[in-house]
Structures are given as structure tokens and as C-alpha cells.
Amino acid sequence: MTLDHKRLGLMYLWSIIAMMFLGGAFVMLIRAELFSPGEDFVSADTFNQLFTLHGAIMVFLVIIPSIPAALGNFVLPLMLGAKDVAFPKLNRMSYHLYVIGAILFVASMLATGLDTGWTFYAPYSTSDSPAHRAILYAVFGAFVLGFSSIFTGLNFLVTIHKMRPPGMTWFKMPLFLWAIYATSIIQILATPVVGITLLLVAVERMLEIGIFNPALGGDPVLFQHMFWFYSHPAVYIMLLPAMGVMSELMSTYSRKSIFGYRYIALSSVAIAVVSFVVWGHHMYVSGQSVLVSVLFSAITFFVAVPSAVKVFNWIATLYKGSIRLTSSMIYGLGIIWLFGIGGLTGLWLAALETDIHLHDTYFVVSHFHFVMVGSAIMAFLGGIHHWWPKFYGTMLNEKVSLWGAGLLFVGFNLTFLPQFIAGTQGMPRRYFDYAERFEGYNQISTVGAFLMGFSILLIVINFLRAIRSGKPAPANPWGAVTLEWNTAPIPDPHNFDDAPVVGDPYDLSIFKWDEAEGGYVPTRPVPGLPYIALPNADSTESQH
């Protein structure tokens, strides 16, 4: 099987999209059931399994791998001017582990009964739920996926440290790579802890070892601490790469250097580091001590600052630019709205007093969907649209892409804005049945969800059509300057023969839109840029 990082990236891409459909199918059933209170299509037991699987699949099999494994694998070595990642065989093993993890989750579904929530809280998961085999399969599946994630992070971290071309100092690296680097730090340090935690859940289930189950002398809150020690940094595994994509999109489609490069780069690492000491904000009402809650709240507010700084820098990038509203850019601009709401609603949850009312309600559900889907998945899709020409050497149908982006944005807001109000009004999460007064919010939300489902379908069909019948892509359709565009329309298997010449990755003035040519042309001779091709000309011209 292939060792080429580009092919592995595409294999990840399609696996992740497939898993997204699986997790999405489950949530369509959930939202259909929740359209009205009472039992409609599924039993309470089935409902509990649906939300558990939706959460576990989306977190472990979709969002966490998404940008790093699919986009990172394809783009990182190219952007770095390298021939491959540091450990290509380990990279292939990461993908195999992903597949094994997915198979274990399918086994869990077939065993039926997995109803613990994706958070596997003890003692329900360790000793109470009757779904013995389903829980073991799921927990081992997540464990294996953890290794896939760790090895990917390890690979990327070492690659960035050791395989940069001459001239590419740290502060000459594109921000997408800084983002991947910061993400790798989290993957490496946090994932092992959830690994051991899940292993202990399995051991407790199989051998009744009593670490978390109070009936056997254990402590259920200890589970929560260990679980969230990983799972909070995990949300930054999801978010940091998205922010990296945003920097590339804002800059490319404004034709301007990213504003505040150093601040964005360093804030990525700052977020990665600080993300490790805020996990207790998931546990203010868990019974942890007052002092600990206060400390976690204070640090949580502190971690909001670098994220806000990034948003300001992205907007400043637009200033005095020349903005093109391509579909990728629509995703990016939508993210400013969606991450704005997602991040700001985090403030209510970070604040001790307001969190008491909002914890475990639909307010939280909406908040995390705004950041995990509205920011991370939107960036994933935006990144796919941006780098698509390199995947198969074709262009996506821009009109359909714009429709997809727009409908998804509308559908998303329709789905999740009402959920904030359902939450403040007191509707708890993971509720199969609910009081009549919440019905209106749920109905709007369900309509939005189906619109989202339709949009994703449209977007993915658009991808599939473009593989064979998309217009042939030029080498550099967006006039970008990062090194991955300095390759043939479909990059050679070994990427570069010699180390490429490195310049400023955001000096977009090198390229200028030429209306007559219908594409970007170089404004000056630049050494080491052989693959400048004009859209209508033969795109294989190259000079070594």
C-alpha cells in the first residue's frame, strides 16, 4: 500500500467524509425524533444510543482527524518544501489504526446498546450500563484511534522541526504549519491520558477493579478529571488547525499578507499550552472543590484572549485588500460569524455563576456545535475547497460550491441558534422527551438540521463530480505563494526534486490577476517558481 502522504491524505479525506455521513445519519434520526415531544419513531433506549454514537463518531472519527489527517497530510510536506513527512511508514500505520478504530466502532454498533454518551462517565459506563460488549468495543476503538492521532501529531511535529528547507526559519513558515505544530503538541501530550483513562474503564468493566466505581471504593469524579484532562485540549486539536486554515484563506482571498503574523503564530502555541489547565470548567457542579473551580474559571477566561486576538487579526487582513468571494472565502467569512458566537457563548459557560444554570443544557450543546462544527468543520470544508485543485488537478463547480456554503451556513444557524434559548429556558441535554414549552425551539432546530443534511449532501456530490469531470485546474488558480502551489497541477509523487527556494509565504504581490488570461500571472521573475501556469495554456510547462 502507498506511502505517499498525498494519497494517504486523500484516503483519510474520504474515510472521514464517510464517517461524517454515518454520524450525520444518526443525528438526522435524533432531530426527527425531537421534532415533537414524546416517543415518535424510536424508543428512549435507541435514542440514547443514537446520541452516544453521534458524539463518539463525530469527535473521534471525524473532527479530531479531519484537518490534520486529511488536509495536513496532503498539504504539510508540500507547504514545507519536503518530499514527505518524517516517518512515512508510521504515517501509513496511523491510517491503518484509524481504520481499525472505525471497525471497532462498527462492532460496537452491531453489539448494540452503547448508551453511555461519548463522555463515558463512571459509574454508568464502568458498572451500570448493561451494554458490556458494546462499551468494550467502543472504548478499545477510541483507544486505537488515540494512537492514530498521537502518531500523526508525532510525525508532523518532527517533520516541522527537522525537515524545513534552507531559509525557512520558524517565522518564515506559513501559519497553517504553525497551527498544525501547536495541534501536534496537544495530540502528543493529551491523548495518552485519555488512552489510559479508557483502558481503565475497560479494565474496570472486565475485572471490576474499582478505580471509578464508588460501590467498589472508587471515585467517579476522578474519571471526570482524567477524561477532561484530554478532552478539553482535544477541542483545541479540533480548533487550532481550523484557525490555521482561516489564516490561509483570509490572506489568499484578500490578496494581502496576513496581519499580525507573529501574534497569530505565538497565540497558537499559547492556546495549546494553556488549554491543558482549564479542563475543570466542565466540572463546576461535579463536586470538585470551590478553590479548584475558581482557578479553572480564571484560567479559562485567560485562554479566550489569544483566540479573540486571532479574529481581530483576520479582520485586519481584509483591510485595504482586494477581496474575492470564492466559495472558500465564504466559508472563511462565515467562520468569523460562527466562531464569534461560539467563542462568546463560551464566556457564559466559563463564568462560574452563569454556568450553574447553563451546564448540561442545550446552551452547552449549541455552544460546542458552534465551535466544533461552525468553526472546525466549516474550516475543514473551506480548506477542501481551497486545496481541491491539487487533489485531483480539477476545479470544483464554483456555483454549486457557493450554494453549498450558503445553505450550510443558513441551515447551521437555524439548527443551533434556537438551542441557546431552549437551554436558557432550562431544557437539559441528552433528553429523549421534553416539556411542551420547548417544542417550538426543537421544531425550528430540526428543520435547520435537515437543511444542513441536504447541504452536506450537495457539497460532497459536488466533490465527487469534480474528480472526473471538473475543469482541469491550473497549477496556481488562487495566486497563492505558499510552496504547495509551486508544484504541477497534480504534484509529482516526490513533490520536489530539490529543496525549493523559500520567500515570504504571504507576499501575494508576486501574483496579479490578469483578466485577459483569466488567472494569476507573476509580476516579476521569481527564482524557483517553475510551475506558474496560465489557465488556458498547457499546464505542464516547468523549468528545473
Place this chain on the structure above:
Amino acid sequence: MILPALLPLILQQQDGEGGFFFPPVASDLAIASDSLFFTILYLSGFFFAIIVFTTLYFVWKYHHTKCPEPQPSPVHNNTIEIIWTVVPTILLAWIFFEGFEGFMARKTPPPDAYEIHAQGRKWSWNFTYPDGTESSVLHLPLGKAVRVNLASSDVLHSLFVPAFRVKMDVVPGRYEQLWFTPTMLGEFDVYCAEYCGTNHSAMTTTAVVHSQEDFDAWLSEAGDFMTKLSPIEAGERVFASKGCAACHSVAGVAGIGPALNGRFGQERKLSDGSSVTFDANYVRESLLDPAAKIADGFQPIMPTFQGQLDDDKMRVLVEYIKSLQ
């Protein structure tokens, strides 16, 4: 410009009603909690509006049809970076502090608070009053500080009363507490807010706030019911206060547990194939050692009531079940 000023009137509570966002403002804690919520809302809304407006404005003003080339502009500016780092930090520190103050105020109940014990168990709540009275509904006196001591019989649960803005996890193996002062008469939803299995969303009950006189009347009547009521009525009371209805219907519908009406005196098929007569002994055994005989088609998940029901209570329960058609 008028709309933002009107916003508080539209969104916030009027005369104790929660307004657009909230259920009624029914406790002292609710007032403070909502106040902070709206402070954050207006602050966030303001900055969000600036962000969105600026973005849209830039997209319009610098669209490539108007600006085919980007104009020269600095790529970084330390002053502005410092400003938009320091200002949010100060505002966020302030919000943290407000949240912290409100949180600390919730942590110490007054020493003379009225104590009620809440036991969470899959899938019902059971409240015990200082005089030993039990109820599955949370009756409360208006205007009096109440401290609820929380315990779980099995897995994690969480006692959540949206109208009071209170919530605390119920952790097996330890005691937790929460306290508040109800400030409004009425009936309010009580939910379980920590996922606990199949019937998590059915683990709900009501908080009923009475005037002090009405509360006292309820308490004495509820406490005395064994002597005041007929055995069947007393049995009905025990049935309600112990939360049996969460699993057992009295109207012929099988739920998590079998329906109980029209069964007394009949033969029941058990899960191991044998059968048993549904008599007083069978009822008593099912209460004390529920796993001993499981009705066919059901799961062995009924909790034991050993230690929670004395002989008198079991006797009246039997009478009640006997009476069900």
C-alpha cells in the same frame, strides 16, 4: 438606536417572568444569575456587532471589483495588538470576577436554613423532610432559605431547577448540597441534568412553593397520612412518594416495569420460566429483594427498598396494589 435601548425591556424579566430567555425568576439566586447573564449578553453583543459590521463593511469596501489591487498597508502594528489584547483581558477579568462573586455567594447556606434531603436514584427523586416525611414532589415554603442535601443510590444524577437557577451533581459515595430561597409561589419543573440511563429524561418532578401556612399544612398532612388516611389511600401516598410510578404504571401500560393493576391474585410468569402467585408475599419480596423473582420480559433493574419501607408502609402498599383494577 432605539432598539438596543429597548432590548432589556424585551429580553429581560418583567415582574418575575423570565422573558425571552428564562423561566420565571423564582429564587434569590435567579436574580443575580440573570443579571450577570444579561451583562455578558450586552457586552458580547456589542463586540460581536462590531466584528460583524466591520467584516461586512470591509468585504463591501474592498471587494475586488472596487479594488482590483490591494492598497499598501502595514502588516502588523504592535500598538493595536496590545490594545486589543489588554482591553479584552480587562473586560474578561471583570466578568470572571462577577461570576466568582455570585458563585461564592451560593456556597455557604445560612446556618438556620431549612434542610431537605434529596435522594436521586434511577429514575426518580425522593425528598425527605426533617420530620421524616417523604415525598416525590419538592414542596417548599416561600421566602425561607432551603438547603438541599444530595445523595445518589446508584449512578451520577444532577438536581436541576431551572426556575431557581440551581443545579448540583448527585454523586454516589458522597454528599453534596445546594441552597436557595424561593421567592415566588407556584409550580416549577425539576429535572435530572446528568445522563443516567434509559429514562434520564423521565426523571423529572415538580417544585411546589407554598406560603408558609400552606406549607405547614401540607407537611403535617403528609407526615400524618399513615394515621389519617385509609390503608388504600395511604398506600397510594407511599406509592407516589417513593416514585414507583416512574417504572410501574397503574393503568395497564407496561413501562420499564410491569403494570400493577389487575394483577393481584393472578399467576405471574417469571423470567426463569417458573410462575408465582401475585400475592402479599410476592409484593413484599419484590420490595426487599427485587432480583429474586423477575417478571418475564423485564430486566432485573428494580432497586431495593430494604431499610426504606417499614412493615406498616409495605402493608398499605399491598392494600393499594390490591385495589388497582
Place this chain on the structure above:
Amino acid sequence: MTESSATSHVHDEHVAHHFDDAAQQFETGKLGIWTFLLTEVLFFSGLFVVYSTLRNNNPEVFAYAAQFLDTKLGFLNTCVLLLSSFTFALGVRNAMLGQTKALGINLVITFLCAAGFMGIKYQEYSHKYHEGLLWSGSEHSVFKANLDDVHPEIRAHSSVWGDAQKLTPEFRHEVGQFFAIYFCLTGLHGIHVLLGMILIAWLLMRNARGDFGPNNFNAVDFGALYWHLVDLIWIFLFPLLYLIA
């Protein structure tokens, strides 16, 4: 740090295609293995956190329970592992100098030490099984809260049964917790020793093929680093479990 030259024409057969030269390959591998070892440290740290929580909650329980561990065997195991780390380190030097035979011998000694460690571990585990020195949830444990739950075989044959009967039910339960974390920590460590043995066997096979020499000893070097970490983890486990009575 990263040396780069136009090396596409000079291909050392030991240097992978995507690297510029052997130095970059070595540096990269080194950073890779150290990063991996860091993940192993974090993996075990979860268990150490559980240990500290349990011990902090019940210090007298841990002091009491540790008496049932055989300190002599634990010390022997410590020496065995330290010796094995030494021989593995010698082996790295052998590889660097192209001393294939010496490398083979040192790897074999390391392997035997590891096997010895596992043998002693097996001894300890089976002794505990027969004595009922297990976590409370285990059927064979002598530390059940309710004495009636103790297996008749344990009641008959365990020398700890007398002591166990004198304890309160809570104390027994908590002693069981000590053994829970004991088996988790030593068990996970033991699995890593076994994995190390597989690794050493693989290196032996490659050495027999003549793979290693001054231009190519990375695998031996990195394998030794892994083994040193396994040893280091034991150095922490030993006092925390055996020496606190």
C-alpha cells in the same frame, strides 16, 4: 540542524528517499523516539495520578497493604532491569563500532534479563493470586467488604485470611484498592517489558542479517532509549509500591 545539499544523486542505501542525508535521518529519528517516549510518560502518568489520589485519601491503608509485597523480589527485579539497561547501552556502543558479535551477546543478555524480570513477576503474581491479595472486585480476593463473599479456597489456604478478618469492612475495601493500582501499574509496565522483548528479538534478527554498523545503528540506539524508559518507570514504581510499608 537540518543539513541540506543537492543529494539526489548520492544515495546511501541506508538513507530513506525523503531525507537529504544520514545525519538528517538520524536527527529526525532521535527526535521521533524522544517524542514517543514523552507520550509513554504521559500514558503512565495517568496511573500515577490515580495512585496519588488513592494514597492521599488513605495513607495508612497503603502503608498497611505494602507489607504484602515481597521487597526482596522487587529489589531483585530492580537490579535485573538496571543490568539489562547497562547491557543494552553497551550494545549501542557495539553497534556504533560495528562489533556485531558483541552486540549480539549484549542483546541476548538484555533479553534474558527481561525474561528473568517477567519470571519473577509471574512468581509474585501467582503468589498473590493464591493468597487472595487482589482488588476487592475480584472473585478470589481476600479483601472483600463482606467476609461472606470471600471464596472458600482463599479462606482455607490464604495466610492473610486471619489478618483480613480483623480489619473493618471499609479498611478491607481500601486495601483492595491498593492492589487494584498495584496490578494496573505493574501490569502495564509488564506489558511494556514484553513489548521490549519483542523489540530486542527483532534487533537480534536484524543483527544476524548484518544490518548494523557505524553507518547504520539508529534502530539499536532508539530501541535502547525505549528500554531505558521502561527501566526508569520501574525505578519509580518500586519505591512507591514496595517501600512504603
